[in-house]
Amino acid sequence: MQSMNIGIAGAGLLGRLMAWTLAHAGHRVSVFDPAAGPVPTFDGHGAAGFTAAGMLSPMAERETADPDLAQRGWQSIDRWQAITDRLSQSQPGMPRLFEQHGSLLVAHGSDQGAARRVLARLVDVTQPIAAAQPQALDAAALTQLEPSLHSTMGRLHAWMLAGEAHIDTVRTLQYLHADAPAVQWHWAQPVQHIQAGQLDGRRYDWVFDLRGVGAKASCAVRGVRGEMVWLHAPGLGLKRPVRLLHPRHRVYVVPRPGDVVLVGASEIETEDRSPMSLRSAVELMAAAHSVLPALAESRILRMDTNLRPALPDHRPECHVEPGLVRINGLYRHGWLLAPSLVDEALDQIGLLT
DSSP states (O other): OOOOEEEEEOOSHHHHHHHHHHHHTTOEEEEEOSSSSSSOOOSSOSOGGGSOOOEEOTTGGGGTSOHHHHHHHHHHHHHHHHHHHHHHHHSTTOOOOEEOSOEEEEEEGGGHHHHHHHHTTOOOTTSOGGGSSOEEEOHHHHHHHOTTOOOTTSOEEEEEETTOEEEOHHHHHHHHHHTOTTSEEETTOOOOOEETTEETTEEOSEEEEOOGGGGTTTSOOEEEEEEEEEEEOTTOOOOSOEEEEOSSOEEEEEEETTTEEEEEEEEESOOOOSOOOHHHHHHHHHHHHHHOGGGGGOEEEEEEEEEEEEOTTSOOEEEEETTEEEEEOOGGGHHHHHHHHHHHHHHHTTOOO
16 A cells, blocks of 8 residues: 555544554554644543543443444454453553443442342343343452442342443553654644645645544534543452443542552543542442442552543534544543444545555
């Protein structure tokens, strides 16, 4: 394939994955981003992909997402495994970036009715029967899978979502950058004007607008706030993501290497980038503690907030015209959908190898 000169606006999840993919296919790639550098700042600004738990949960997302997005998610799980395997080869001794042990939905006994209404929306007829629906777990099976999970409010109901996975978002973003040394990374350089074949007057064979919320001036994207607490919890031993089904809260707990767990909420409709409020912090951690009592002695490492890019219909958009590709609106599904959207765009313009 002929080597192309590629310009990318945005060095978040989509920008880094696109740059890494194109560079490894032999293309010349330049990336422009307003951030000061490639590492996260955890200050409410910068790439939203850093403020993400990395749950690859196409079945769980069926609660609110359309079936085709779930299907994209299953495809992306396979792609993330291949991508992280390749990154691991380039960085010997690195911690595992990708884990696929399924995920768990849990609910307190008093919330079982609300939980079952959610579960009824999760059946995925596009998948093999064994993975098409949540599998109920009795107390013994749950204890065998995750000994630290039990309710502080009586019986805990649990369901396994087989085939789901999770990814270490911060390290993966850093390794996508480190494993693409041939890419020209232009930090502290926001892009103002984008058109086919041009970024701020610089000419390219193809231009990719992957700025997320930063593209507000050119599309109907808005920011949706996400919040996450990082905890150090030695001895917890959690192996897979856990989502608490509750009438008022949608809280998740996701393990990370080094006895770290992330506690987060899916979405808050505001573009406020300020630090986390006391109410949010208390509600998040109280909900997580109610199903993981051992978290009581964990230590708070960080409280992180950021804005996720959402379009009015909460669906991603991939627009292609000669010389220009725009992808936006990944909403809370960024890590679940990114590989599928990158592959789709490159396939449409004939750059997918």
